Amino acid sequence: MAEKRRSGGTAVLPEVKPTQSESDRLLLSQLGVGELLRGAILKMVEARSDDPIGFLADHFCNLASVSESAGTPGVSDGDQVNGVPSACAQEQQHLNRALWHLRLAHHSQRSAFSNNLLLAYDLLSHPTSGCPGAGGGVRGGLYTQTLQCLCSEGGVPASTSAPLLRRLHCQAHEAVPYDLFRQGVLTCAVFSDYIRQAQRLYAQVGCPAEGPASRALCLAVLGTLQEALETSQGPGANRYLEASAKISSHKVAQVMARGGRAPGPGGNMDAKEFENAAAELFIARVRVVS
Amino acid sequence: LTINMNRFNPVLPVDEYLVETNVLFYLNDALTQLLEHKEEYTQFGVIRYFAEYFSSVKNSNHVLFREYNYIKATPHNRASFIKVFWRCFRQIGRSGDVLSMQEYSSVLQLLCPDFPVELVQSAARIVLMDDAVDYLMSFADFLYAFQLLFYYHEFLASVLTIYQDLLFGKSPNTVIVPTSIAVEQLPLLATEENTSQELQEGVEASTLAECINGLCDRFKQSYPSRTCMLDVLEQSPKVTYYGFLMGLAKHDAINTEIGALPNRSDVLVDPEMDQELLKLISQISASPGSNSSGSVPGGLRESQKKASPRRSLHHRRRMEVESDGSTEETDSSES
Numbered sequence: 001m002a003e004k005r006r007s008g009g010t011a012v013l014p015e016v017k018p019t020q021s022e023s024d025r026l027l028l029s030q031l032g033v034g035e036l037l038r039g040a041i042l043k044m045v046e047a048r049s050d051d052p053i054g055f056l057a058d059h060f061c062n063l064a065s066v067s068e069s070a071g072t073p074g075v076s077d078g079d080q081v082n083g084v085p086s087a088c089a090q091e092q093q094h095l096n097r098a099l100w101h102l103r104l105a106h107h108s109q110r111s112a113f114s115n116n117l118l119l120a121y122d123l124l125s126h127p128t129s130g131c132p133g134a135g136g137g138v139r140g141g142l143y144t145q146t147l148q149c150l151c152s153e154g155g156v157p158a159s160t161s162a163p164l165l166r167r168l169h170c171q172a173h174e175a176v177p178y179d180l181f182r183q184g185v186l187t188c189a190v191f192s193d194y195i196r197q198a199q200r201l202y203a204q205v206g207c208p209a210e211g212p213a214s215r216a217l218c219l220a221v222l223g224t225l226q227e228a229l230e231t232s233q234g235p236g237a238n239r240y241l242e243a244s245a246k247i248s249s250h251k252v253a254q255v256m257a258r259g260g261r262a263p264g265p266g267g268n269m270d271a272k273e274f275e276n277a278a279a280e281l282f283i284a285r286v287r288v289v290s
Numbered sequence: 291l292t293i294n295m296n297r298f299n300p301v302l303p304v305d306e307y308l309v310e311t312n313v314l315f316y317l318n319d320a321l322t323q324l325l326e327h328k329e330e331y332t333q334f335g336v337i338r339y340f341a342e343y344f345s346s347v348k349n350s351n352h353v354l355f356r357e358y359n360y361i362k363a364t365p366h367n368r369a370s371f372i373k374v375f376w377r378c379f380r381q382i383g384r385s386g387d388v389l390s391m392q393e394y395s396s397v398l399q400l401l402c403p404d405f406p407v408e409l410v411q412s413a414a415r416i417v418l419m420d421d422a423v424d425y426l427m428s429f430a431d432f433l434y435a436f437q438l439l440f441y442y443h444e445f446l447a448s449v450l451t452i453y454q455d456l457l458f459g460k461s462p463n464t465v466i467v468p469t470s471i472a473v474e475q476l477p478l479l480a481t482e483e484n485t486s487q488e489l490q491e492g493v494e495a496s497t498l499a500e501c502i503n504g505l506c507d508r509f510k511q512s513y514p515s516r517t518c519m520l521d522v523l524e525q526s527p528k529v530t531y532y533g534f535l536m537g538l539a540k541h542d543a544i545n546t547e548i549g550a551l552p553n554r555s556d557v558l559v560d561p562e563m564d565q566e567l568l569k570l571i572s573q574i575s576a577s578p579g580s581n582s583s584g585s586v587p588g589g590l591r592e593s594q595k596k597a598s599p600r601r602s603l604h605h606r607r608r609m610e611v612e613s614d615g616s617t618e619e620t621d622s623s624e625s
Contacts, residue, residue, distance in 0.1 A: 024325050031336045033324075037317060040340075044313070045304050052311045053366070057348045060341035067337055 036063075046112040047105045062100050066093070095142065098123045099149050107189040120146075121181050137177050140170030147188045154192025160275055164191055164283050187286060191279075198278035201225075202271050205256070212268035220255045222274070226281050312364045316347055319360065350374060358404045362443070365512055369550040372437045375401060376551055383429030384558045390426055394436075413439050416535045430557050438514075438539040441548050445505075445513040446535065452501045453531045456493040492530030499523040514544045 028034060040059050049055035098120035105112035124138040124146065138146075147168060151161035168184050170176055176184075205221055206213025228246040231239050245251070308314050320343045324331050331339045346352040350370035353361045361371045379397055382389065389397070391414040398405045416435035417427045439446060499520060506513055522537030523529060538544055545551055552559070 027325070027328060028321070031332065033321070033336055036336065036340070041308075041313075041317075045307065048302065048307060052307075052313045053316065053344060053347050056313070056316075057341065057344035060337055060344055064335070064337040064341040067335065 043104065046115070047109070062097070066097060091142070094123050095145060095149070098146065099153070102146075102150065102185060102189075103153070107186060107193075117182055117185060118178075120185075121178055124181075137175035138181055139172065140174035140176060141172035143170050143176045143181060143184065144168075144172075147184055150185065150188040151192055154189065154196070156192050156195045157275075160195060160279050161188075161191070163279065164188070164286065167283060167286055167288055191282060194282055195275060195279060198225075198275055199271070201278075202274045205274075212270045213274075215267045215269045217256055218269040218274050218277075220258065221252060222277050222281070224252055224255050225278060229281055229285060312366065315364060316344070320344075354401060356402065358402055358406060361402055362440070365441070368441050369548055371402070372433075372440060372548070372550040375436075376433060376557070380429065380558055380560055381563065383433075384560070384563075388426035388428050389432070390424055392424075394427070394432055409439060409443070410436070415532050416539055419530075419532050419536065430554060433551065433557065434545065434554065435535070435539045437548060437551060438535060438544065441550075442512065442514055444511050445509060448505055448509070449502060449534075450531055452505065453493060453498065453534075456497060456501070491528045492533060493528065495523040495525075495527055495529040498529060498534070514538055514541075515547060518543050518547075 040056055043059060044052055044055050047055065101116040101120045101123070104116050107113045121138060124142050144165065147165055148158075148161070151165070152158060164187070168187065170180075201221060202213065202218070205217050224247060228243045231243040231246065302310065320340060323343070324336070324339060343352070347366070350373050353367055353371045353374055361367050375398065378401065382397075391410055394414070395405070395407045395410040398410060413432060413436040414427065416439065417431045418425050502519055502523075503516065506516055518538065518541050522534060522541065525537065540554075542553060545553065551557060
């Protein structure tokens, strides 16, 4: 469609004729274009995406697929539930939209992420009834499914995330309150980042091209990682500084030099084993809310 | 161990973010297009329209058949146009055809009806080193020269002004206003009586380097990386304008920076088209009407000959077969 675009004039931003401008404005407001674009720009500015064009493309594609599947062309950022196809399909659609909201901003962008988290929670809270406020929270089954999707989208293999998900697991019939939902989502988002970093760390320890890295070196690095994670319970900022000092590249290099010389366990450690060991360190520190 | 480097960067103010990313430009154009073609675009819903618009901007198809002012409006548009040009016409290069400046100009105008011929002329001057512009050029030579000139148009026009000032002994420290008018001065250089030794040798490379460095300091639009330009200027004590541009056009780092084209060695690789051609060839070999007389030695036989861009598909297919080293389906009769 866009490819077929042909423009008669050569001006990029032609001044719309005054007589026409009124009818154009009317048309745009009838189509709801202003509202649509305002929503898109707000989302984009909030996320400060590095690739705003890609962001807008995804944003509008997502909106289009939502509004087309809901059978209601036009602006729709709320729930438009006309002609319900089936409860299951609708639940899936809500899940997709919730995940899309969660994907928009990295969790380090706290205010944007929190907004999106709230939107996602609202979407998932009343997936089938269509009337707001019907349920007392997100159902456990949907919550678990959301966390699963977040981990797999974050590039974490299912086998690595399984122990974490078991820990965060809720019964399918339970209603998950917002705080718990927030904690769960945040844990999975941080876990995905953490696992990606662990994978990169392994690549640094060994040379992926030359086969698996030495077990002694891996254990030394994992030990440092554990030490950093187990930093004392001081006030926030101090803990971060202490932890990052413990895992500084200087420190890691020192430990690796020592680990390489010391007589230790022989043999190698493959990437999966390293990833699992690193994941275990993280998961051990996830507290279970009962 | 940083989880996301982005969060350590200071957050850009909203207006700077919008300007720097050219988002408002695209939103503006999307609205203008919507109003110009409202009957066509509103029937599928405006959301779908915006989705299609931004998807096409993302995958670089948005510049197809648009006016020149649009395709040169943003760096992304320029890179997209270069990419589209390459994708659409690399078959010219694969069949070993060489085209004249006029022919390249026509080919570009198939994609952008008002594409200025002056820019094609300048690109030809880079390839042919300011010699007669009616010689024939290979696709790869033209493509990389064209890319450089089109992408860094304003900057290179300013460099030309500096170069001419240096050449004629004027002080190059005059304020340079980058305008597209400068491109119309390009032919001047060639038409003037520039037979003297001085003009053929060019200017002191080190002086030009100094001036270019100063230009970069005050230049607002994009320019090639300074190290690359210095690289080229350090190669000989004297340099001509088109010699300098030729060096830049051949510089891999500049090509990578623009990010529209593969390295020169891969410029003719096109696996999708290869598959299509193989399919076609197998269909033809299967049909009883095909004749298989003697093979034609040397796939590049045609390269010396002045070629037409409208050479028949059948002929191109034949060239393909030859370059595969297969002799099964070759046809010695000219089509």
